[in-house]
Amino acid sequence: MTIRFTLNGRPVALDTDPGRRAVDILREDLGALSVKEGCGTGECGACSVLLDGELKLSCLLLAAQLEGREVVTCEGLGDQDAPHALQVAFAEHGAVQCGFCTPGMVLAAESLLRENPDPDREDVRRGLSGNLCRCTGYVKIVDAVQAAARERRGGRRKK
Amino acid sequence: MTRVLLPATLPELWEALAACPEAPLLAGGTDLLVRLRARRQRPEALVGLERLAELRTIRRQGRGLRIGALATHAMIARHPLVLRHAPVLARAVSEVGGPAIRNMGTLGGNLCTASPAGDSLPALAVLEARVELLSAGGTRLLPLSEFLLGPGRAALAPGEIVGAVRVPLSADFQVQHFEKAGRRAALAIAVVSLAVLARLEKGMVAEARLAVGSAAPTVLRCPEAEEFLRGRRLTLSALERAARAVRAAVRPIDDARASAGYRRQVAGNLLLRLADL
Ligand SMILES: Cc1cc2nc3c(=O)[nH]c(=O)nc-3n(C[C@H](O)[C@H](O)[C@H](O)COP(=O)(O)OP(=O)(O)OC[C@H]3O[C@@H](n4cnc5c(N)ncnc54)[C@H](O)[C@@H]3O)c2cc1C
Ligand code: FES
Ligand code: FES
Numbered sequence: 001m002t003i004r005f006t007l008n009g010r011p012v013a014l015d016t017d018p019g020r021r022a023v024d025i026l027r028e029d030l031g032a033l034s035v036k037e038g039c040g041t042g043e044c045g046a047c048s049v050l051l052d053g054e055l056k057l058s059c060l061l062l063a064a065q066l067e068g069r070e071v072v073t074c075e076g077l078g079d080q081d082a083p084h085a086l087q088v089a090f091a092e093h094g095a096v097q098c099g100f101c102t103p104g105m106v107l108a109a110e111s112l113l114r115e116n117p118d119p120d121r122e123d124v125r126r127g128l129s130g131n132l133c134r135c136t137g138y139v140k141i142v143d144a145v146q147a148a149a150r151e152r153r154g155g156r157r158k159k
Numbered sequence: 160m161t162r163v164l165l166p167a168t169l170p171e172l173w174e175a176l177a178a179c180p181e182a183p184l185l186a187g188g189t190d191l192l193v194r195l196r197a198r199r200q201r202p203e204a205l206v207g208l209e210r211l212a213e214l215r216t217i218r219r220q221g222r223g224l225r226i227g228a229l230a231t232h233a234m235i236a237r238h239p240l241v242l243r244h245a246p247v248l249a250r251a252v253s254e255v256g257g258p259a260i261r262n263m264g265t266l267g268g269n270l271c272t273a274s275p276a277g278d279s280l281p282a283l284a285v286l287e288a289r290v291e292l293l294s295a296g297g298t299r300l301l302p303l304s305e306f307l308l309g310p311g312r313a314a315l316a317p318g319e320i321v322g323a324v325r326v327p328l329s330a331d332f333q334v335q336h337f338e339k340a341g342r343r344a345a346l347a348i349a350v351v352s353l354a355v356l357a358r359l360e361k362g363m364v365a366e367a368r369l370a371v372g373s374a375a376p377t378v379l380r381c382p383e384a385e386e387f388l389r390g391r392r393l394t395l396s397a398l399e400r401a402a403r404a405v406r407a408a409v410r411p412i413d414d415a416r417a418s419a420g421y422r423r424q425v426a427g428n429l430l431l432r433l434a435d436l
Contacts, residue, residue, distance in 0.1 A: 019161020019201065041193045048259055054233075055259045060192045062185075064163035065207065108258065130257020 005066040007032065008076030018064035023047045025063050026073065034074035034103035038132065045131030048104040049073050055111040074103035077110060086110055089148035090141070097135035105131050109145045117153055121146065162204040172211060173295040176318055179204040184320060186229060187263040189256070190272045214267070214322060217241065223328055225291070228267025228321040232279075233258070235266060244328050247335035247354055251282035254339045254349075267321040270306065273313045273377065274348075280307070280378040281354035282337055284370035286326045293322035300325065307377045330366065332356040334393070338429050339372075349373045350417040353405075353429040357393070364388045369401075374409035374426045381408045384430070395434040402427030 004013045007030055016025055026032040038044035040059045047059040050072040078084030086106045096102050105128060112119060112127030124142045166172040182204040185191055208214060214229040217238045224240055232252040235241050241249045255261055255278045269279045283303050290306040292299050306314050334357035339349040352372035358365045367388040369381045384404035391397040411422035
């Protein structure tokens, strides 16, 4: 069956089994390797994507469900040549160690900042609560998200 | 190859269900796909409900709210009608998982999974919600307590789906409380949860409704504690007595997450929080 959707702004038409998981087609067929599979059961957030702008878990989505939709992965936010403010902030704040959780964290943070441009630390923790990191201890991640939020608001400091 | 049918209208849904009567229904998939994976099952066909826009709406209907089964936890948690008329439900669903799970998981899925730990259930129990069941043959309404039969068991007939939950706007409950005790704020399934509605008149409880989750095979109302609170103020000592009635009513189990004794203790303790309100 042919499934059509857009991935990071580009139209995709893919002939595949509609019952395959979105995480598998994104990684294996379409090369979106920022999408990680950690747990495969919805608990770690590493496979997060934005689907029609909403944060979703690609390990719990089937290929068929992507039909007609817009998928954005971390590659779609920015790349090495033109990184996104969150990607820069994660790198600058040491919020990346092994990097496995990072794409999912960045997407969860992006989703949070779209809803709440000025989150306090607790808001950030809650916004990222579906994403597990085994390396950083989260403090630097929260710092990075707050820094990116500040920058996005135009460098104004909070309070 | 798995066929995934995504009907966009109810007539198309009935057709799909008639064509594939064995196909599991897929709403947000956060329970179903995890369960299928754990059993290494790959069904021949799935019927997805996500494109049925009419099941996703939240609106006023008569003297109540009608919340479509496909409404996600995230939608419900921020919906102005829910925040205004049923804040206890908004509060409860905002405790489900993390943001992505709340963007995927639906109220209908939470009900049909019928887990004793389903976070929406105690809130729906104190709201005295009714479940709207749809099939090709028509609509029927069941009180929540008749819909939930036990862990993982709901009163759905073959060919039937949950279309919506109807919440009556019966009275002004000034106290609307939900609290979940779990091991980690997000992603942790409740060890015990408690929903409370109370209507106060001159500082006295005119009506109280309590429901405990995760402490019995299904969500449990506590008529003894409700009755005890009537006519009293929500003082610590009154709440302690009511908490004793809650502890006597619950029938918790021991499992990997907590012991029965701990659950029993916490179920009562959660009530004491009302003294601070
Ligand atoms: C990581 C993680 C964390 C979670 N945390 C919580 C939590 O904190 N609290 C909590 O309560 N739950 C939690 N859950 C469970 C789950 O997210 C919820 O129960 C959710 O509401 C299920 O909805 P769904 O739409 O995803 O259901 P699905 O998985 O799509 O469906 C669940 C079951 O219900 C049936 N079904 C669904 N909708 C209908 C309908 N309209 N009519 C008839 N049958 C239907 C399906 O066939 C299936 O059997 C968690 C799950 C995960 C993976
Ligand atoms: S791989 Fe999807 S949440 Fe862990
Ligand atoms: S940086 Fe290694 S898991 Fe988060």
